[in-house]
Amino acid sequence: MTRPQEISVVDTDLELPQEGFIELEGYIDNIKTTKGALIEILHKAQEIFGYLPRDVQLYIARKLGIPGVEVFGVVSFYSYFNVKPMGKHTISVCMGTACFVRGADKIINKLKDNLGIESNEITEDGLFSLKDVRCIGACGLAPVILVDDKVYGRVKEDQVNEIIDKYR
Numbered sequence: 001m002t003r004p005q006e007i008s009v010v011d012t013d014l015e016l017p018q019e020g021f022i023e024l025e026g027y028i029d030n031i032k033t034t035k036g037a038l039i040e041i042l043h044k045a046q047e048i049f050g051y052l053p054r055d056v057q058l059y060i061a062r063k064l065g066i067p068g069v070e071v072f073g074v075v076s077f078y079s080y081f082n083v084k085p086m087g088k089h090t091i092s093v094c095m096g097t098a099c100f101v102r103g104a105d106k107i108i109n110k111l112k113d114n115l116g117i118e119s120n121e122i123t124e125d126g127l128f129s130l131k132d133v134r135c136i137g138a139c140g141l142a143p144v145i146l147v148d149d150k151v152y153g154r155v156k157e158d159q160v161n162e163i164i165d166k167y168r
Contacts, residue, residue: 016056021056021059024044024045024048028041028064038066038070038071038074041064042060042071042081046082050085051084051085079092082129084120087122088126088128089147089167090131091128091130091146091147091164092131092132092145092146093111093143093145094134094142094145096134096136099135099143100143101142102142102143103143103157104143106157107157108130110157110161111130112130119131120132127167136151140153141153143155147164147167
């Protein structure tokens, strides 16, 4: 398989570090084959930049020789990927059926009140981001929230403040 043509580091209106694009380019160049590697590359890009803004998505598309809409489709489908900067701690509330019927809507409303933000926003101090996600696959523990990679199951409204305070 031939490799996509070399792409220079993109100019961007955002304050994205050029070193990040150089690191990402090196990562992509060292993959044996880029066919089927889009998700792996997106994970690396998010690790480097902290999120996947439009310029990073377009850079990846150009580098892989695929349409930008294909990259955006993958980014928007998976709740793991973020298109906006995130807080130091990401709180994800499962809104899948099992969690919802067991009170996830009350949990997320309590989090919104406590943090003073809506879903997909970041607190003013940059400490927390709040996300509602489709399903995290822990239905037996419903309702479930994740703080970063830590799972909290069978969460009750009165536990929300205590959980958040651990991360302040």
